[in-house]
Amino acid sequence: MIVCICNNVSDKAIRKAVDDGATSMPALRKQLAVGTCCGKCHSCAKTVLRECLEDQSSAAIPFQPSFASA
Ligand code: FES
Numbered sequence: 001m002i003v004c005i006c007n008n009v010s011d012k013a014i015r016k017a018v019d020d021g022a023t024s025m026p027a028l029r030k031q032l033a034v035g036t037c038c039g040k041c042h043s044c045a046k047t048v049l050r051e052c053l054e055d056q057s058s059a060a061i062p063f064q065p066s067f068a069s070a
Helices: 011-019 025-032 042-060
Strands: 002-004
Touching (some): 011 025, 011 042
């Protein structure tokens, strides 16, 4: 899905940028130029960024078997 039409930035590009270390809108703007023309994509890009960061943080939680505390 294209998030930023002005700069042809997709949700996949945002996900890759987050995987490469971007953690904020300024970082995405610098890396991908997302939201630097008309700005109409800002809220959608921010939503995709937040989802990517949430996915990363939930993936970082190690598996804890329920019987571990017994
Ligand atoms: S749609 Fe992203 S800056 Fe215009």
